[in-house]
């Protein structure tokens with residue numbers, strides 16, 4: 001199939017990239033020249049290895065986008081390798097999108113609070129405005145008002161709409177049809193970014209399945225949560241291949257440390273992945289137990305349903321609950337500094353034993369003396 005035949009008919013998202021960056025080539029590193037040889041003297045690397053690295057795994061600069069990692073990730077996330085850029089966690093993906101699309105001092109990003117803080121941090125560092133369309137707090141959980149999001153994006157020179165699904169800290173999974181309709185409405189105007197850091201826990205289709213129909217969608221995935229590799233800092237942006245090429249040119253020359261890539265490749269081998277999948281199943285069962293425990297506790301005002309690996313809860317005496325958890329040695333995320341969650345804690349799902357420790361403090365017979 002020709003490249004043209006594989007493209008969907010929708011507007012090319014390259015038109016949304018900052019005009020001054022469309023032809024920008026980025027840094028040409030020694031690694032980016034496609035040469036072959038026996039003696040490599042083109043990157044000012046040391047010809048000897050460090051004694052702490054006797055196998056010389058670290059002596060040379062790493063491949064900017066190692067083929068093995070990229071194809072394993074593309075296979076897992078069901079896209080073509082050219083539609084995927086690996087980077088230092090999804091955090092780097094967020095930052096690259098903001099830098100490539102938003103003109104500082106002019107364009108805006110849209111967020112739906114309460115949400116992940118890095119969208120607004122990256123926007124602020126880059127001089128892009130942040131438009132907030134708050135999620136609606138309903139008895140069934142937080143809901144995204146897609147019509148209000150579209151209207152605010154149209155009215156505010158928004159280049160990026162950051163959706164988080166399942167949401168952090170809301171736990172809400174967004175309907176994929178609504179994401180598709182939003183992207184369609186904002187075509188030629190904005191890219192809809194779907195942060196799927198917790199999708200492994202939702203057992204729902206990824207927004208990557210929409211890329212064939214809508215090219216103004218970018219999906220963020222990460223090995224930091226369900227794959228238990230937070231310190232390796234490996235995440236991915238999945239989007240239109242042309243947009244991915246632009247993002248790569250905006251990326252640092254050697255973004256992925258060699259040892260982290262080796263670890264990630266090992267973690268994506270089939271038997272290891274099967275183990276990760278089994279632990280996800282355990283987490284799902286534990287999440288429901290944790291939610292049920294909190295929902296029935298007299299200390300809890302409201303425990304939100306969750307499609308992720310945490311539960312968000314409003315407490316009657318949040319300070320007291322936080323303190324009692326802490327004196328039992330349990331650290332949870334205190335969300336009380338965020339405007340609409342001033343009585344809320346976010347509790348990650350732990351091992352069964354860890355969750356029992358939480359239940360001993362917050363359960364119906366937990367020590368609220």
Ligand SMILES: *Cc1c(COP(=O)(O)O)cnc(C)c1O
Nearest residue numbers: 089090091116168197222224235
């Ligand atoms: C944890 C988290 C991430 C992961 O970020 P990395 O940089 O990949 O570690 C991304 N988005 C959200 C919403 C998160 O909660």
